[in-house]
Amino acid sequence: MSSFTLDGQTVTFDAGQTIMQAALAAGIYIPRLCYHPDLKPHGSCKLCTVKVNGRQASSCTYQAQDGLVVESNTSELNDERRALLQMLFVEGNHFCPSCEASGNCQLQATAYELQMMTPHYDHFYPDRPLDASHPDYLLDFNRCILCSLCIRASRDVDGKNVFALSGRGINTHLIVNAASGQLADTGFSGDDKAAHVCPVGVILKKRSGFRVPIGKRSYDIRSIGDLAEPGES
Amino acid sequence: MSDQLETASHPEKLRRVAIDPVSRVEGHGKVTLLLDENNHVRQARLHIVEFRGFEKFVQGRPYWEVPVMVQRLCGICPVSHHIAASKAMDLIVGAKQLTPTAEKIRRLMHYGQILQSHALHFFHLCSPDLLFGFDSDISRRNIAGVAEKYPDTARKGVLLRKFGQEVIRHTAGKRIHGTGSVPGGVNKSLTMAERNELRQDIDQIIDWSHDAVQLVKELHSQNPALYDSFGIFRANMMSLVGDNGVHDLYHGSLRGRDADGSILFDGVDYQNYGVLLEEEVKSWSYMKFPYLKSLGNKQGWYRVGPLSRVQNCDTMPTPLAEHERREFVAYGGNLPLHAPLAYHWTRMIELLSAAETIKELLHDDDITGNELMAGGERAREGVGVIEAPRGTLIHHYRVDDNDLVTMCNLIVSTTHNNQAMNEAVRQVARRYLNGREVSEGLLNHIEVAIRAFDPCLSCATHALGKMPLEVELLDATGHTLSALARSADGGFCTPD
Ligand code: SF4
Ligand code: FES
Secondary structure (H helix, E strand, O other): OOEEEEOOEEEEOOOOOEHHHHHHHOOOOOOOOOOOOOOOOOOOOOOOEEEEOOEEEEOOOOEOOOOOEEEOOOHHHHHHHHHHHHHHHHHOOOOHHHOOOOOOOHHHHHHHHOOOOOOOOOOOOOOOOOEOOOOOEEEOHHHOOOOOHHHHHHHHHOOOOOEEEEOOHHHOEEEEOOOOOOHHHOOOOOOOHHHHOOOOOOEEEOOOOOOOOOOOOHHHHOOHHHOOOOOOO | OOHHHHOOOOHHHOEEEEEEOOOOOOOOEEEEEEEOOOOOEEEEEEEEOOOOHHHHHOOOOEHHHHHHHHHHHOOOOHHHHHHHHHHHHHHHOOOOOOOHHHHHHHHHHHHHHHHHHHHHHHHHHHHHHHHHOOOOOOOOOOHHHHHHHOHHHHHHHHHHHHHHHHHHHHHHOOOOOOOOEEOOEEOOOOOHHHHHHHHHHHHHHHHHHHHHHHHHHHHHHHOHHHHHHOOOOOOEEEEEEOHHHEOOOOOOEEEEEOOOOOEEEEEEOHHHHHHHEEEEOOOOOOOOEEEEOOOHHHHOOEEOOHHHHHHHOOEOOOHHHHHHHHHHHHHOOOOOOOOOOHHHHHHHHHHHHHHHHHHHHHOOHHHHOOOOEOOOOOOOEEEEEEEEOOEEEEEEEEEOOOOEEEEEEEEOHHHHOHHHHHHHHHHHHHHHHOOOOOOHHHHHHHHHHHHHOOOOOOOOOOOOOOOOEEEEEEOOOOOEEEEEEEOOOOOEEOOO
């Protein structure tokens, strides 16, 4: 069977698997935010960046090959991951203390895992109004990290194209596909895959926040690094 | 009478003494004394920077987030805001009646909060003044000094507070800023293990609370002249009372009495607080001055908190506390006591009552039940009121059809007491500062009067006992004549 080494450990893989998929199958955690096992990888958040034979690459898109030497859990890479996390935290409005995704949020859990102690950079404090138009779901854009998981889920699984990214560079933002710009006017439904893939607290089921007590939330029970699969909300 | 002191006729000719911020009070406050050439107090004002931003923050937020978000108003009594907001949101989700488990878990959380806050206030913040004297050596007038001289008292204070925090942790999920109370109910009840753990210590906690009441009584009896008269002024009082006039800090209707103890109003549904109260704005203060509409802004101001509650109710709900209430009432000769230092006595009676109430709840099977949530017909507006440690706390919200908050009005305990605290400052300033050189000990008398109300001035978190004190002497043009600062370690220095 083909194999590569990840931080010195031998990892076997099936043909066609990425480094991320092989690592997950082996129960090894590589930090990630825009990866979901059910969706086509996108390679945009760069949290999963590893060194493959000494060169940086996104492990979620890089095909595993026999004999590769992969480094992931190094202080150099983790420093860079922390910097990426810090940028994500200051770009949006991530007010964990009153966020209902707290304890289930992959951004928060990854920051804990990588021991991010401060936001380091100045906060942008963007103004991003909520979309509460849908009777059962709420969009709180303040927390969007532009991972595009909802876009891929809606397009590739639900066949609906409810979500899209608009704007360029620092002005990139998530929009919904309706002339009114309102979620209520799209075909979105709570049964959609897109309703359940957001790694943070943007796509929220209404009227149910904080129903799970502290101590019982996903990452109260296990740290994100202990999970074989990314926690779904 | 002291109206004259609120606004001097020629302030431009006066010197200004500022105590900024008032130390050992949770938040920022500043006392300004305008002195004339002979050091006579001509003008006395308590400036309070109240943080009103939350009323704006929550606008446009989903209603279920509010009980968690508003807790950030205060690092000392976050549970009060958590519960008051939840009570308002109960009405939004149509939960007019909570399940027995939810109601009792919330009560338990609230009484845990009362216990920890009252213990903190008395033992950590006030016992140094009371045990050592207001003029005593500043370097020892803190909880560390108490621990040295009265180790047993300090230890009980610390452990009482800790127990209260444990009650909060088991009901809210965390010692501070938990999430236990949600619109329509709670998200957890107690496990048997949690209940048993708390049951183990509760008798000891009741004993210590009982000791605390005895300690306050002893202090009163040692120096009745001081305790009965320091900063005294007469005031109306207001609080929630439960069914049949029983002292209740979680739920009830509004009752008011005048300074003689006669009922002004009773059984008022707090949904109609707006019919009862008006808030006045004064140009020199950021904090509003609420008053009873029926009496007008001159006569209608009132006092809230333990001193009002214990005298406003007909009985305490628990036997030991009721015994102590009767003794307190007898001490006043069946007339209301108005001395600010009597706050401490009533606060400790409430501490005892909270401990006894917690014990009752811990022996109620509902506390481990599984029925956590209730609901009903959706409403667009709700008012939630509780008696927070410092007094009546009002949360009022409107929520639109998309579940977002469109309006929020909060009247926090300290705001209700605004006029009363100003009154206390004026009384003390007249009695203790008039015609004398300004000293730290004298200025601390003013602080003692303010602290008796246990104000959460900005409802912001501060390291307790670490607030520096700055005393400035300014002339009418704002020019500093002299300044003296007290740092957190008790040392004095001249600020730059
Ligand atoms: S809404 Fe959530 S899933 Fe969609 S792009 Fe933003 S963070 Fe990703
Ligand atoms: S998880 Fe690979 S780039 Fe985001």
